[in-house]
Amino acid sequence: MADKILTEHFGLENLFKIGVYMKNKGYEAVKKVLSEKKPDEILAEVKAANLRGRGGAGFPAGVKWGFVPKDIEKSKYLCVNADEGEPGTFKDRYIMTHNPHLLIEGIIITSFCVGIHTAFIYIRGEYEAVALRLEQAISEAYDKGFLGKDILGTRFKLDVYVHRGAGAYICGEETALLESLEGKRGNPRLKPPFPASIGLFGCPTVINNVETISNIPSIVLNGATWFCQMGLPKDGGTRIFGVSGLVKKPGIYELPVGTNLKEIIVQHAGGMKDGKKMKAVIPGGMSAPILTEEEIDINMDFDSLVEAKSMLGSAAIIVIDEETSMLDVLMRVTKFYSHESCGQCTPCRIGNSWINKIVKRISDGNGKRGDLDKIIQLANNMLGKTLCPLGDAAAMPVMSIIQKFREELESYIPLGN
Amino acid sequence: MNPELTDQTKKKIEEIASHYATKDAALLPVLHLVQREKGFISQQEEKEVADLLNIKPIKVKEVVTFYTMFNQEQVGKYHIQVCSNLSCSLLGADSLIEHLKSKLGIGVGETTSDKKFTLKTVECLGACEQAPCMMVNFDYFGNLDREKIDNILDSLE
């Protein structure tokens, strides 16, 4: 049996076209679901598969769907999170570019399961070519009767639209995404209420990452047991690991959940580029706390990384070599969060900017004793205290970089200052 | 003063708006459409869009100034956006930005006097496997080095 779920057919020419996709078991899952399955059965299967969200937070998809009220007059919506803004992450771009029908198929099954008739794919604005490809694929799916009214002769109907963002990392946060979809600034909403009860246009809404939804067809076809066997019992399936930075073969690698990080970097991504020596690795996108070279012998699943005080996040691996200054890394990280804070809540709006100003000053050679402690304190003011998870996302990497590379960072502060 | 939006664009806006439960939700796609036609979103476009979507112009400006992709000023024919985030900087983005600056004779955030090029740095473009990378208008270029950048610039009319 194939050991890949999402990228198995990536080698096929024109996989993005519906004909090629269908020749390779494409839309079999939709046919099976619409002819044989009841929504409750699908929900039970997805729950049993322990499919955890691939966007970053790792919330079980089945549980999320279960929160949506069943008998309700209002419309319900599915929003596919294709914002992919987490630095280091590019996996969803691959799925949408090479295998857009897999995502569409997942959308159809999810919608059928939850009782949804309108789905939006919220894609980051820069991915224009990807958005066009998705729209092309959606149009093909309509033509073949997989979307629109009376899908495959049943009374189920579904419309899917692509909605492009316009340059705002925060819109990857689910409630900011909803605001953005409603034509507003991407300011995250206060929770509760959660989107499952009050989401898009005030209606119950499911929000899932592209990779999460793309796993649905195979779960339906092959069953939860199979899916769990692909990964771990409590964290089923595969992950598309995106490796970038100083490795020989940067790219995506679909591997079982729990694959060893060192193995991914050394065996799959070819090890360090140009014979450089590894210094540190960010294991789950920029918001994940950094790991030192000694810490990378670790399994890439949610629980293992939490245990190592980091996180799996979007499974985006950034490999940093010894020649790179950690001050520069800190600079990129703090500049990013300062730039991407929506500005709504105080600790994030001012904290991130303040931290970045301090780092810049250290970079300019004007660091002072106490600067690093001040940064830690400001990061701590954000940790768990902001309106949305961006505060945590910003605080965690900053704190970990200072904790693990303090000596080096202090060396950039002139003696006597 | 820019010409008004074409009837074709206005029709397209109506079509897009029909996808959403409320018309004003179409603001982002409509702004993309308008920027494609006009190059940037000035106050005139803010007001036109507001009018078409039945919202106050201030709501349009709130949105335009929130998202980095909406240009509030004219940009060059080729809008070069170089990623300066971590993966790209690890692989030399900074020196490529310096190269572009000297080659184009402008600073970051500036436009050449012939209005051909605008140079900006941006946060992660989601193409880290091709780092260092950049966008020219909506085209991605990855695995950049100086030579490759020179070739790309030469190919742009």
Next chain:
Amino acid sequence: MAKIYIDERELEVAEGTTILKAAESAGLQIPHLCYHKAFIPEGSCRMCLVEIEGLPKLELACSTQVRDGMKITTTSESVVEARKGVLECLLAEHPIDCPICDKAGECKLQDYYDEYGLFDSEFDENKEKRQKRIEIGKNLLHDQERCVLCRRCVRFLGEVTKTHELGVFQRGVRAEVSIYDGILVDNNYSGNLAEICPVGAITDKDFRFKARTWFLQSRESICPLCSRGCNIYVESHQGFSRFSLPKRVYRIRTRENQMINGFWICDKGRYDYAYLDQERLDEIRMRNSQGSVTWPEITSHIAGEIGRLYHMKRAAHIGLILQTWLTNEEFFLLDKIFRNDVNIDKISFLDPAEEASDDFLLTSERTPNKRGAKELGFDLQPADWKKFFEDVDLLFVFASPIQDGLDVGPLKEALEKIDTKILFATHNHEINSSFDIVLPMSLIAEKGGSLTNIVGSVQNFSPALDAPGECRPAWQFFIELAKKLAINFDFYNQFSSMDDVREMMKKENPFFREVH
């Protein structure tokens, strides 16, 4: 009901109440900037974080609903550290120009800094440069550097007036509140913005640099400039021992009353207060009199004039021109004395003309108590002035304090033919000289009583200001007059205070028993 514990105090509160409201109901203040009772909690300032037993993170007091058995701590070290962290951030990007800020003394940022430790700034970076003086409305200036992005102003214009003149532009640390393309906040409620701004970001040009807030004495009153009866604070300055000030009143502020005006007052009520100080009549004037005349003397004189006609059975020759600036109690006494005792039926009203209402608080009536007069049996129909002035020998006129809105045309000509003319006035006016006696009266803000608003709500009020010079409230004069007239002495002899009159009115007229 839910039983909760806040800082180990046990409280019984309604299920679904927020922690912040529950705490306030018990007199515990939880600091907040973005939260305002009028709006849905936004949770953006992060000042109101509290600790809840069993939860891993601090939670918002403004939006978290209580649950039975919830144990909340508002003073633990982690709570204090979090609040200090928020303040530290806000102050880092704030100009800290309190000595020249009008909000000083009533600024939440200033208050919380005092409460949370008076720490030194550790911000060694450059502050963001922003616009310091944006004219955002006729009376409003906005200082973006002082702004804490609580968005109260934006929400007010979005949710209350629905005029959306302010928005937030840019994002992150560059986020700023401003107007669009020079379009000013232009609605009759703009002044509320300066009031709800928790810091000195939006200031009121009317108050700017005029007085320090801590010198102001704030007293409750009712706005008399239309018939809504909005609850207000009248804020006055006593001056200094070295010198006196050109006026008493520096500011009118809104006073919450959910039955009447909610949290707001209109700009008319807020800004048109100059009449409280300008051109006030503050002494008794009597034509042809040598030297000053006292209230007892003038009251005896007037009682004599009325008594003479009354005993000659010529009461029909007494005319009374009223306006609805008088209180319920004053109308009650007028009715008793002039209609019931003296038996006068020549009573007409000369109120300012009605103007457009604004479909929110401001009514079309430009006097505060038309409804009260009606409830006490007065006919407010316009008079046939020609008929009214036939055979009038003794005329009493109560002048409106806002005399510009009063049509004195019908009076002027008629006055010449009348023997004795007595004016009750609050202000100097050219018409005053046409009267034989002019009596200085207290304004609503200077007396006690009650008013009945347009929908029939009766509201009591007490003096917010001392009456200037010889000014007296009309009710006081009426009691003295009635005692001197002695037609029904025993009845009036019961009254030694405003409250006595009110109790009698309530006893006799059930309409006034329910007071808001």
